[in-house]
Amino acid sequence: KVENLKSGQSTVTAEITDKSGKKEKKEFDRAILAVGIVGNVEDLGLEALGVKVDKTHVKVDNFGRTGVKGLYAIGDLTGPPWLAHKASHEGVVCVEGIAGADHAEPFDPWNVPGCTYAHPQVASVGLTEKAAKEKGYDIKVGRFPFIGNGKAIAMGASEGLVKTIFDKKTGELLGAHMIGAEVTELIQGYVIARQGELTEQDLAHTIFPHPTISESMHESVLDAEGRVIHI
Template sequence: MAENYDVIIIGSGPGGYVTAVRSAQLGFKTAIVEREHLGGICLNWGCIPTKALLRSAEVKHYADHPEAYGLKIDGKVSADLGAVVARSRGVSLRLNGGVGFLMKKNKVDVIWGEAKLSKPGEIVVSKTAKKPMEPQPPAPKGTKGEGTYTAKHIIVATGARPRSLPGIEPDGKLIWTYFEAMVPPAMPKSLLVMGSGAIGIEFASFYRTMGVDVTVVELMPAVMPVEDAEVSKFAQKRFEKQGMKIILEAKVTKVEKGADSVTAHVEKKDGTVEKITADRMISAVGVQGNIENLGLEGLGVKTDRGCIAVDGYGRTNVAGIYAIGDVAGPPMLAHKAEHEGVICIEKIAGVPGVHGLDKSKIPGCTYCNPQVASVGLTEAKAQEAGHDIRVGRFQFGANGKAIALGEDQGFIKTIFDKKTGQLLGAHMIGAEVTELIQGFVVAMNLETTEEELMHTVFPHPTLSEMMKESVLDAYGRALNA
């Protein structure tokens, strides 16, 4: 006989486990189904372990340049790759255990295996199929297993996986996805990165700082093409100064594999082809939703460009079936998944005042060196939308805290509607901007105008002062530039 729940969530990534916690808080009998790792890709193979790797690279960068801080290090600074990777994996393991604790604390049942929607309100869980390129962990203690489970509300939160191009499929040895790039058995001497989005440029930044010869190939005319044009141009100059080679408006059309290297045929805008040989290659051409083998087609659940089609509350076209996170479409970000899940379950529970997801106010962060963060419209998009705009900028080089930190390269840019004073977008590049962007996100959610931002007192000396100065600059009132 099937075990019954109020809510079943398929997938325990950031969206899934946060939704499970909120579901339990709202009084629902809740279960979550997971086939691989509690915490999903983000905690185990994505957001968190990559930041641990980048932190190691950041420390190495400072150690390589002690003279900039009046220090001297005797002897050569070198990286212990095994220890760097082990630290990253340890961070993930700790958080993985934390998700298990949260499930137990909130009395959420964990069901281990692969779920398939058999009919509305019912799933069948089977044993996880082994994947050839990924380690298969055992089921944690206290979890339930194979069987049939029912629930009035079933939320799909199965995430996404690396996209691959025909003929350039990752093989786990010479052509990597982010899985292999996070646990290299040895540091390559040279690396070709295909794609300069967040994943590609973060790995390019990590490996370059660790001393690898890095080449980035990007199809679009700018690195990190979703960012504001000024940010992209500044980032490219900083990357190239660090020694990265960047080839824009180009694509890898063919890859020849050697015994321990790859040769990529890179076709440029003018039609010429350059052959680039590297020890390893990372395919970072985006991700695609995990919509297969879920039974969606049989139930008539609509999909759109490889993702499940939903409204602003995570509802699909089939009653009782919902989707959140990467599998529900872009932006494919952990914090979007978490917020989307909370909106979904609170709408189900009838919590008053729940608003549909506003994707225009979701910040994006890239943890390369220098860091990049943004929210809202770029300058070009604001103009395309018909806004008459004011633009303010403030340089890191004019900020006391940035200079004291030895981090004087970067800027903050704000975009306002000239008529209303509405903050339309904010774009940052430089040290710790991923920690600053939330200030503008809060301002946008509160519908703050330029006047209110100007009257806000920012602490001194901080990097955050640049946020206010960029606002002042948009109105010709900058005080320190």
């Protein structure tokens, strides 16, 4: 937790408290603040029409319907995650629903991948361990560090981790979380797995090419079963 920020001539000093309560000061070149997004819903007459608005975000169902016939909403206006690819997919789902397309499927917010283009990169999809437990799942968790991956070592990018979370009863992939080189590219593998409703066993029996960083994804799945190889 950032307790305090002090701006200098060319640096910013941050007072940071870690999980144990220990405080320390660190200097950085810049401080970037992200405080969230609010919907631009004022003076549009939405409430008068009967549209439900919650904390400046329009309430919709999984096809973008607002509850008012003929009125739809997608994107940042409908709430998190506030991501371009989420909005784009919502738009497709919404229009296919309006057109009555046979292949139209409802939007699933839990299948939206999140990517942070930092160094190292961070990517995730689905539930965290905490969220899965709060929903009542009995879970299995697999982890695999990049230091055990040959391609990552060869690239000089051995700092990283892949974590996978499964429903112990059904084998469903509940969530996946990654940090390290190119994980914003790799996360799509787990997104496809969730969309296709692949199980832990399906992923464990999938062949991953060598040498690739994606092998860390496979090893994480195997670790959830206690069968990890390269640790």
